[in-house]
Amino acid sequence: MKNLMTVAAVAALAGAASAEVYSDNTGSHLDGGDLHSFYADQGFDHLDIAQVEVTNDASFIYFDISIVGDIDATNWGKYIIGMDTGANAGDNSTDPGSWNRNVDWGRGITDFVGSWADDGGSGAGGELRSFDGTNWNLTDATYLSNTDIMGSDANHASGIHRIAVSLSALGLGVGDVLEFDVFSSGGGADPGVDHLSRSDFSSDDWANGSVAGAFLSYTIVPAPSAVALVGLGGLVAGRRRR
Ligand SMILES: [Ca+2]
Ligand SMILES: [Ca+2]
Structure with missing residues (x-):
């Protein structure tokens, strides 16, 4: 029984070690009504990032x-x-560095994902672009090989838009730190309507650009299964010693 509980604890630790949650407040996004009374408050809850x-x-x-x-x-x-993977100094251009949106990252970025959930929720698509130090290049897209970037709409009804990006395409391995920000937007040259990096309004008007806050960071961890196996290996070794 004790060993079973230990195994469960190892499994729980393995799961916890691989998930980081970055929360955002709700309601502080550009929806047309909060800052300008001449716009009707349209809600736009589908652009309000919760986490x-x-x-x-x-x-x-x-x-x-x-x-x-x-x-x-x-x-x-x-x-x-x-x-920002740190692969080079990065770029802070609007086109295409912000996927043509009117956004100032406040720093250089080396890669970005532009993704969409705009066909009634029945699809999640995206593009992965990378800066090589001089130019931006399209690494992959869900409409191309769909291997370096993938999207999932499985939980769209509960508001979860999943994007998977290949670690090898980003040049990241275990222990590497990725600095990032996420923002929601509309079409054309709209600003970031809601930035994960900011709890306040990132723009005061749809016609004005948004500015990112301090980037968040995530450290690539060993795959959960590998952590669990190491843990179980330790348990087996422990039992042998006893
Ligand atoms: Ca929000
Ligand atoms: Ca925010």
Whole structure:
């Protein structure tokens, strides 16, 4: 019984070690009504980020972007992940560094995901672009090989938009730190409507750019199964010693 409990504890630790939750407050996003009384308050709950949970396994880093609204019920919404792997100094251009959105990252980024859930929730698509120090290149997209970036709409009804990005495409391995921010947006040159990095309004008008806050960081951890196996190996060794 004691050993069973230890195994369960190891499994729980393995799960906990691979998930980081980055919370955002709700209601402080540009929805047309909060800052300008001449706009009707339109809610736009599908652009209000509640939290982003980041995990990784041996091959991918996963971003579960939780939105206040039901994105199955909304036919537009863009979710952008700006990343700095440290591979080079990065770039802070709007086009394409912010996926053409009117966003100032406040720093250089080396990679970004531009993703969408804008066809009534029935699909989650995205592009992965990387900066090589001079130019931005399209690494992959869900409409191309769909191997370096993938999207899942499985939990759209509960507001969760999942994006998986290949660790090898980002040049990341265990122990490496990824600095990132996530923002929601609309079409064209809209600003970041809600930035994960900020708890206050990131822009005062749809016509004005948004500015990111301090980037968040995530450290790539050993795959949960590997951690569990190491833990179980330790248990077996312990039993042998006894
Ligand atoms: Ca929010
Ligand atoms: Ca925010």
